[in-house]
Amino acid sequence: MKAQVTAHARYTIGDIDKRLYGSFLEHLGRAVYTGIYEPGHPTADENGMRQDVLDLVRNLNTPICRYPGGNFVSAYNWEDGIGRKSDRPTRLDLAWRTAESNQVGIHEFADWAKAAETEMMLAVNLGSRGLDAARNFVEYVNHPGGSYWSDLRRKNGQADPWNVTLWCLGNEMDGPWQVGHKTAAEYGHLANETAKALRAFDDKLELVVCGSSHSDMPTYPQWEATVLEETYDQVDYISLHMYFENYEKKTSEFLALPEKLDRYIGTVSGVIDYVKAKKRSKKTVRxxxxxxxxxxxxxxSDAKRMKQWDWPHAPVLLEDVYNFEDVLQVGCILNTFIRRADVVRIACIAQLVNVIAPIMTAPGGAAWRQTIYYPFQFASNHGRGTALRLDVDCPRYDADVAADVSYLDIAGVHDADSGTLTFFAINRYGEEAMTIDLSIEGFGKARNVEHTLIKNDDLEASNTKEAPDTVTPIKIDGAKISDKGVEVTIPPYSYSMIRIKL
Structure with a gap:
């Protein structure tokens, strides 16, 4: 199979916000406890944070981390996580039917984020609580001193404010499963009033309002229209979520799901444009x-198990073991975000450790990379710069979710500072290799090319504690440089990163 791809220096999508490679930690299962935090672990620092996990997180180069939820935040009292640990209450978390010890709160997470070299993206509870708790939380986190909440922070050991700029106004408030679920009109009004209060404190904050939890919600996309009409003047971003499933075990259908993701982004982008025009606004929400x-x-299986247990603390929950097929899917998702980088400015993989995560840990033991760690790491480290609008000519197939799906999923990024072009290429065809004739125009000539491949003949192959390197990247030769660009061959069902030094 052959594919022709052309990249031209003049045809760009836009700059890529580094926060496109954000992450997410929720008080859910073992994401926090025995995930990032495990006092007594051989690698734990003085704050109880696992250094082996921190090393893996730093290598992902993820610039932001969303916290503390997720569904958890909609019944969370942030005040429970401050002060002496011995005085902190244990609460019942209604979202995941577990007990929360509150041994990790904003202070501990802030220290961890600094050590992980990532910025905090904090969420406020607009489910069981509202405006008042939100403004108090922001004051506690961001005000230097001389007020009740800022002085309490100083008393609790943090003299300087953390100056967090990015704040989520609740989580998935369109979902009936959410504690404090609201209609679009109810939520839009509350979010707008909360945003106004937070802007009265600091008009430079970046605020994220809740969009649809997924594109199959019965209220989508009217939810976005109603909420944005209420909040457009006060917010900067609208939040979207999507998870990818393959219960039927049909690889070609599974790998076509990013087409649905692309439509989701495009539809909400259109709603943004509609509300912007209706309001005669010069501002663009992203x-x-x-x-x-x-x-x-x-x-x-875990949804059934969760209903039967009796409020355990940090149980094993939603610990998906990812396989090689998931590498291909995560690569396609990231490529979609790169190709929509003008609209999608922030994205957070959910989650970071243990719970549907690229990093896994054993309590008291090892930490290791899941298969999906690698495509995220490659995109985060090398997908910075300008997203390119590629011309792709390749055989296609029809899937249930979309017609005319390209067998080659590819995104390109130009990093002018390093003088490199990076292409992330997934061969969605399982029967034969694909030769890509990659033309580069307006960039100068290719000086050398580096091809990194992730490939396993077993789509179900996974990385485990006993065999952590079953699926790992390798460097391969064979790329040919010509006057027009590069020719490279990628195996069937494979992920490739092709880096061209100009």
Whole structure:
């Protein structure tokens, strides 16, 4: 199979916000406890944070981390997580039917984020609480001193404010499963009033309003229209979420799902344009895709198990073991975000550790990379710069979710600072290799090319504690440089990163 791809220096999508490669940690299962935080672990620092996990997180180069939820935040009292740990209450978390010890709160998470070299993206509770708790939380986090909440922070050991700029106004408020679920009109009004209060404190904050939890919600896309009409003047981003499933075990259908993701982004972008025009506004709201991942391996069984347990603390929950097929899917998702980088400015993989995550840990033991760690790491480290509008000529197939799906999923990025072109290419065809004739125009000639491949003949191959390197990237030769660009061959069902030094 052959594909022709042309990249031209003049045909660009836009600059890529580094926060496109954000992450997410929720008080859910073992994401926090025995995930990032495990006092007594051989690698734990003085704050109880696992250094082996921190090393893996830093290598992902993820610039932001959304916290503390997720569904958890909609019944969370942030005040429970401050002050002496011995005085903190244990609460019942209604979202995941677990007990929350509150041994990790804003102070501990802030220290962890600094060590992980990532910025905080904080969420406020607009489910069981509202405006007052939100403004108090922002004051506690961001005010230097001389007020009740800022002085309490200083008393609790943090003299300087954390100056968090990015704030989520609740989570998935369109979902009937959410504690404090509201209609679009109810939520839009509350979010707008909360945003106004937060802007009265600091008009430079970046605020994210809740969009649809997924594109199959019965209220989508009217939810976006109603909420944005209420909040457009006060917010900067609208939040979208999507998870990818393969219960039927049909690889070609599974790998076509990013077409649905692309339509989702395009539709909400159109709603933004509609509200912008209706309001005669010069401002453009962008998209924060702050929950996304493959999620189905343990989802149904754990949903049944969760209903039967008696409020455990940090149980094993939603710990999907990812396989090689999921590498291909995560690569396609990231490529979609790169190709929509003008609209999607923020995105957060959900989640970071143990719970549907690229990093896994054993309590008291090892930490290792899941298969999906690698495509995220490659995109985060090398997908910075300008997203390119590629011309792709390749055989296509029809799937249930979309017609005319290209067998080659590819995104390109130009990093002018390093003088490189990077292409992330997924061969969605399982029967034969694909030779890509990659033309580069207006960039100068290719000086050398580096081809990194992730490939396993077993789509179900996974990385485990016992065999953590079953699926890993390798460097391969064979790319040919010509006057027009590069020719490279990628195996069937494979992920490739092709880096061209100009």
């Amino acid at each position: 998209i924060s895709f702050d929950e996304w991942n493959v999620w189905y391996h343990e989802r149904r």
